[in-house]
Amino acid sequence: MVTAELLAELKAILPDVKVLTEDSNVTVYPHTEEEIAQIVKYCNEHTKTISIIGGGTKSGEGTLVETVDIRLSLAEYTGIVEHTVGDMTVTVKSGTRYTELQEYLAKHHQKVALDPSWPEFATIGGVIAANDSGPKRLGYGTARDCVIGLRTIYPNGKVIRSGGRVVKNVAGYDMNKLFIGSMGTLGVISEVTLKLRPLQKCESLLLVSFPSGNLDEVRVFATKLLDSMMEPIALELFNPALAAKLLNENAYTLAISLEDVESSVRYQEEFIKRLIPEHSNLTILDEDKAISFWKQVYTAGPKGGQRGSDIPSEKIAALKIGVVNLNILEVTRECQLISDSYSVKAEAHGGLGTGICQIVLRGSRDDVEQSIRQLREFAVKLGGYAIVKHLPDSLNGKVDVWGEKPSYFPLLEGIKVKMDPNRIMNPKRYIGGI
Amino acid sequence: MAAVKTIKTKDKHILNLAAIVGGGRSILYHKEDLLAYDCDGFTIHKHLPKAVVFPKDTQEVAALVKYCHENELPFLARGAGTGLSGGAIPLNEEVIISMVRMKRLLSVDMENRRAVVEPGFVNLKLTNSISDKGYYYAPDPSSQYCCTIGGNVAENAGGAHCLKYGVTTNHILGLEVVMPNGDIIDIGKDGVADEPGYDLLGLITGSEGTLGIVTKIVVRILKNPEAKQTVLAYFDKVSDGSQAVSDIISSGIVPAALEMMDKTAIEGVEAAAFPVGHPKDIDAVLLIEVDGISAGIDEQIEEILKVCRNRNVREVKVAQDEAERGRWWANRKTGFGAMGAISPDYLVQDGVIPRSKLPVVLDRINQISDEYGLRIANIFHAGDGNLHPLVLFDARVPGETEKALEAGSLCLKVCADVGGTITGEHGVGIEKREEMRFVFTEEEIAAQTDVREVFNPKNLLNAGKLFPSPGRCVEIKKEMKAAQTS
Numbered sequence: 001m002v003t004a005e006l007l008a009e010l011k012a013i014l015p016d017v018k019v020l021t022e023d024s025n026v027t028v029y030p031h032t033e034e035e036i037a038q039i040v041k042y043c044n045e046h047t048k049t050i051s052i053i054g055g056g057t058k059s060g061e062g063t064l065v066e067t068v069d070i071r072l073s074l075a076e077y078t079g080i081v082e083h084t085v086g087d088m089t090v091t092v093k094s095g096t097r098y099t100e101l102q103e104y105l106a107k108h109h110q111k112v113a114l115d116p117s118w119p120e121f122a123t124i125g126g127v128i129a130a131n132d133s134g135p136k137r138l139g140y141g142t143a144r145d146c147v148i149g150l151r152t153i154y155p156n157g158k159v160i161r162s163g164g165r166v167v168k169n170v171a172g173y174d175m176n177k178l179f180i181g182s183m184g185t186l187g188v189i190s191e192v193t194l195k196l197r198p199l200q201k202c203e204s205l206l207l208v209s210f211p212s213g214n215l216d217e218v219r220v221f222a223t224k225l226l227d228s229m230m231e232p233i234a235l236e237l238f239n240p241a242l243a244a245k246l247l248n249e250n251a252y253t254l255a256i257s258l259e260d261v262e263s264s265v266r267y268q269e270e271f272i273k274r275l276i277p278e279h280s281n282l283t284i285l286d287e288d289k290a291i292s293f294w295k296q297v298y299t300a301g302p303k304g305g306q307r308g309s310d311i312p313s314e315k316i317a318a319l320k321i322g323v324v325n326l327n328i329l330e331v332t333r334e335c336q337l338i339s340d341s342y343s344v345k346a347e348a349h350g351g352l353g354t355g356i357c358q359i360v361l362r363g364s365r366d367d368v369e370q371s372i373r374q375l376r377e378f379a380v381k382l383g384g385y386a387i388v389k390h391l392p393d394s395l396n397g398k399v400d401v402w403g404e405k406p407s408y409f410p411l412l413e414g415i416k417v418k419m420d421p422n423r424i425m426n427p428k429r430y431i432g433g434i
Numbered sequence: 435m436a437a438v439k440t441i442k443t444k445d446k447h448i449l450n451l452a453a454i455v456g457g458g459r460s461i462l463y464h465k466e467d468l469l470a471y472d473c474d475g476f477t478i479h480k481h482l483p484k485a486v487v488f489p490k491d492t493q494e495v496a497a498l499v500k501y502c503h504e505n506e507l508p509f510l511a512r513g514a515g516t517g518l519s520g521g522a523i524p525l526n527e528e529v530i531i532s533m534v535r536m537k538r539l540l541s542v543d544m545e546n547r548r549a550v551v552e553p554g555f556v557n558l559k560l561t562n563s564i565s566d567k568g569y570y571y572a573p574d575p576s577s578q579y580c581c582t583i584g585g586n587v588a589e590n591a592g593g594a595h596c597l598k599y600g601v602t603t604n605h606i607l608g609l610e611v612v613m614p615n616g617d618i619i620d621i622g623k624d625g626v627a628d629e630p631g632y633d634l635l636g637l638i639t640g641s642e643g644t645l646g647i648v649t650k651i652v653v654r655i656l657k658n659p660e661a662k663q664t665v666l667a668y669f670d671k672v673s674d675g676s677q678a679v680s681d682i683i684s685s686g687i688v689p690a691a692l693e694m695m696d697k698t699a700i701e702g703v704e705a706a707a708f709p710v711g712h713p714k715d716i717d718a719v720l721l722i723e724v725d726g727i728s729a730g731i732d733e734q735i736e737e738i739l740k741v742c743r744n745r746n747v748r749e750v751k752v753a754q755d756e757a758e759r760g761r762w763w764a765n766r767k768t769g770f771g772a773m774g775a776i777s778p779d780y781l782v783q784d785g786v787i788p789r790s791k792l793p794v795v796l797d798r799i800n801q802i803s804d805e806y807g808l809r810i811a812n813i814f815h816a817g818d819g820n821l822h823p824l825v826l827f828d829a830r831v832p833g834e835t836e837k838a839l840e841a842g843s844l845c846l847k848v849c850a851d852v853g854g855t856i857t858g859e860h861g862v863g864i865e866k867r868e869e870m871r872f873v874f875t876e877e878e879i880a881a882q883t884d885v886r887e888v889f890n891p892k893n894l895l896n897a898g899k900l901f902p903s904p905g906r907c908v909e910i911k912k913e914m915k916a917a918q919t920s
Contacts, residue, residue: 086680086790087819109686131628142628144636145604160881164873166786168818168858170590170640171866171873172900173882174603177636181628198686223545229568229660231727264730322626325546353547355627383624402630408619412631414888419881431630 027071041157052184054123059304060390062429088196094125110196113140131181138353139233149193184426200259205290207283209253233257242347315392321357323384342367402431462486476520483524492649500616510896511647513585516577519863548625553584572599590640592859597817603639608652614890625652645889659725664753667720675718676792678745692817693721699811706772708764777826785849786858806841820858
């Protein structure tokens, strides 16, 4: 169908909804859940494909198909639906910007305990749909731990609630989990209910750098800290390339985040000081500096659609690697080796208590491609996985974004087909082309 | 095959199942042996299974399941049988696959904070096995001394300390599962986080044994908190107690546990095996525990004491040592059973409400108690709004069981009506199938049974649980009453 016809039909069924066209792309901007449902239902009945867009920060993530019929933007579907301060829960429309939500909650000394990338641009719906998380997941967990309810519009246009508004709930299947990280391939999340945490009363950041480059020293220190009764919120290792960029220090650097009442934070700082190995350097950042350091970390990777870089010949890719926690040491070492053997810059940080590593690769197209393959092989050999979160245009379709399908893939496909039989939602974007 | 010869039956299925598990003592099929398996912790419904088999490893489970699948035999998995909602009751004359022989702790990896257990491994044994190194497993249902981790996964079990540390699903890193057709799948292998693909780990946890049989579990283990303080606070008015709960939470403290008992519950626990001398004339007791870095604890305890005093607390005290703390917890954790000391029978309910609705819900429950002429004791995880109304009744009095069931169901309705839910940790099972309609529409229930169809298309695995049967609401209620009065 040509764009003009589709446009006319959409206008007819949704006279009040903004519809924009740009380079043969039709984008709709619903303001209400009913409007979203009508759009989805229309697409399902006419087998039109949809991609869902929040802030666009993850538009480079997943297998990207050339065209869809309709881009469903949730940019204008925003706002807090309900916030019961005493219950420490909030219900929010999915198009709400993450920072906007946090700023609102901060007035009540509360927060969503997630630290996703590009928080000023990302929407809460996008964060949940992509299951994005940051280094502080060590202390606070992920979307799996804080989402307690969702309203999801199924491809048939029905609104299906999962979970609820209470923090403990085992009525029926835990359907929330299906949508978290599903990359919009099962339905459109319209409302999210989250369990909140009190805003920390005090925060600090300890940076321990290891100029010797000896990762065994890092391991010994980290395992001592992990085996102590200290409660770091993040224990994130930065490889020299990334540490040089963020901290101007070309050495493996461990970032230890502390958040608690002040007496506890100071006590932990003193405890950790005593653990610091001889040849390493310690810097303690106060609250403001800690916050601005983390901001830099959250914006270190590519921001969705923005594919370019300052240097035209330099291509950028981003990877997420998951391994057993302490194998992060091996993964960051491998990144450094890759930087040495190809003309690629591999900037990596990974959690020694979480096993999740984020890597940005910069270099020529061929070197970036080769590095992705090598890192994936390495992760798989360690029993983990590698997901490509961003690719340069020239590698689109040439690199498998998700890696090998799991043995239980038929179950994943079964779920997809059951919920989206016409395969209209974000087609082919997820693992195995679902 | 020698062992199989000891099997005295002509039923070919029994013989074939016996052959899979090596016969002899690994299968029960005589009626007198099966009686112990006709219900679990939910005793109102009773049905005999066809047989009970005791596989020793994943391969045997897979072979048993494959056999049942091919021969259209209904089957279900059972752990210690402590479930409170009837999830392990063989409604359809199932073959019960008991996981109790698969009870090994397979590995512990302190550095990466994970342990691998078989499903029959008892919850508390895990903490006991690693406590010398300063580690523990967080989910702590009251039955933890005997319930199995496999059963905890099926029910997504909670416990007193899940306010701060989360429920079972927050601690499961990987599962090996035998699918309803006998295939073996491995999810979240080795406990690696965020494995790509829809989150089957999260979906299967809490699916009450209807999507597959878990045969291996990778769990997260935690380092013990450096310090721990426990407070007991007595209130003359329930409303003051529940206000104190709200105030503690809104002051920015995340207690490890925040438990409450009302007057009737206090009467029960004081008459039972672990009395601690709670005053008889108070309306509410709060048990509050704070843990974490030692340097921050005193500050939090001070804040809690202040909050309690502002809410007219009659007496508030901090546990002086581990022994005292242990006594307070034993008193609380045996609370359900303690009702046996003041009532011939009791029915446990498991609603959840938004914390802020606590006073109004308690009032409503009191009204229900008056309307039905039955005492209702309230024990709850107040911090996360998980209420356990215990309806006290005497089954020997004609009609009283029905009244208790109705009163219990009404309590759940009250929870649902204030924006809560019908179960926080005990599961739906048989007990709350119809109450699912209090919280979900037909379409939302269908969305869930659609998922079940993907995993369990023949519905041979634990059929008849978790979801209401369309249009059969009235019949089932009648059946439950009949079962009780017979």
